Amino acid sequence: MxxxxxxxxxxxxxxxxxxxxxxxxxxxxxxxxxxxxxxxxxxxxxxxxxxxxxxxxxxxxxxxxxxxxxxxxxxxxxxxxxxxxxxxxxxxxxxxxxxxxxxxxxxxxxxxxxxxxxxxxxxxxxxxxxxxxxxxxxxxxxxxxxxxxxxxxxxxxxxxxxxxxxxxxxxxxxxxxxxxxxxxxxxxxxxxxxxxxxxxxxxxxxxxxxxxxxxxxxxxxxxxxxxxxxxxxxxxxxxxxxxxxxxxxxxxxxxxxxxxxxGDGAPRSPFEVAEAMKPYIDAYLGRGGRLHQITRHMLGLFHGRPGARGWRRVLSEGATREGAGLPLYDRALAEVTRGL
Missing domain, CATH: 3.20.20.70 (Aldolase class I)
Incomplete structure (x- = not known):
């Protein structure tokens, strides 16, 4: 052994x-x-x-x-x-x-x-x-x-x-x-x-x-x-x-x-990353966590892309509020998907 x-x-x-x-x-x-x-x-x-x-x-x-x-x-x-x-x-x-x-x-x-x-x-x-x-x-x-x-x-x-x-x-x-x-x-x-x-x-x-x-x-x-x-x-x-x-x-x-x-495949797009994080966010919120505790680390996800400022603004202003959850996250994501 x-x-x-x-x-x-x-x-x-x-x-x-x-x-x-x-x-x-x-x-x-x-x-x-x-x-x-x-x-x-x-x-x-x-x-x-x-x-x-x-x-x-x-x-x-x-x-x-x-x-x-x-x-x-x-x-x-x-x-x-x-x-x-x-x-x-x-x-x-x-x-x-x-x-x-x-x-x-x-x-x-x-x-x-x-x-x-x-x-x-x-x-x-x-x-x-x-x-x-x-x-x-x-x-x-x-x-x-x-x-x-x-x-x-x-x-x-x-x-x-x-x-x-x-x-x-x-x-x-x-x-x-x-x-x-x-x-x-x-x-x-x-x-x-x-x-x-x-x-x-x-x-x-x-x-x-x-x-x-x-x-x-x-x-x-x-x-x-x-x-x-x-x-x-x-x-x-x-x-x-x-x-x-x-x-x-x-x-x-x-x-x-x-x-x-x-050499491991094609990279994920930032949009795919944002979507992939949703189950983790949802589970954490279900355990009593706060949205901003996760999204504060994600503000740079769309760095240099159209709508990045809106993504940061919606999350920075709203994620700390009581009850903030995936609907707010989706509103932030909409800021960068508008230009697609």
Missing amino acids: EKYIKNNNKEAEAKLRSNARLSVAPMMDWTDRHCRMFHRTISRHALLYTEMVTAPAVIHGKRAQLLDYSPQEHPVALQLGGSDPAELAQATKIAADWGYDEINLNVGCPSDRVQSGAFGAVLMKTPDLVARCVEAMIAVSPVEVTVKCRIGVDDQLAEEVLPAFLRSLSGAGVRRFTLHARKAWLQGLSPKENREIPPLDYPLVHAMKREFPDLHLSLNGGVATLAQVQMHLDAGMDGVMVGRAAYGEPMDVLGGADAALW
């Missing part, structure tokens, strides 16, 4: 590496379960990530609220935040019961709240601690443990720090990394500025793939189109993670991905 499970995990990891050719970044307040279901409706193959959940929250908080998701979201990865090996191991063990396809450790978030908890990007300064964390997680995890990190922080020399970091963590057992191609400035820049001001260093990330050919490396940061995704894949990267573009203009990035990256 042990050999079967090990082989089965290898097969699962190989499939997940294929899915990781394109992934959607974990984004606080954005990539909740409704957002992920919407993205899954657009792409059947892209790897999706949860918002970051801290290890103490998993251990002591409302687990169902934090960890529940729809089975249709697979492949889906849970991102954990923390810096205590024992806590992270316990949270990983708990999360395993929810059946996530991957557990990811956050070593990239630069926010003050994360820094005060001694995790996120600040961990780039303590690779030995991170190595102990991932060793503890790997020891109890039935699925692959991965790391998302920056290329460095503050005044660190990224070309020295990053390869040493990868070497340390790969020695601890991590085989798959997502590299955000910007340094993080932990003092003086806001989290928003940390997404825009530190310069991108794609050549360094590409060089890491050449230096560590046996590691699975995905590039993150500044990628806004499917053409750019393909450019980095053609340059040798194993995968590309897209963030805000996949959220704001989801069809531009995810819409053609299945056909272009996995």
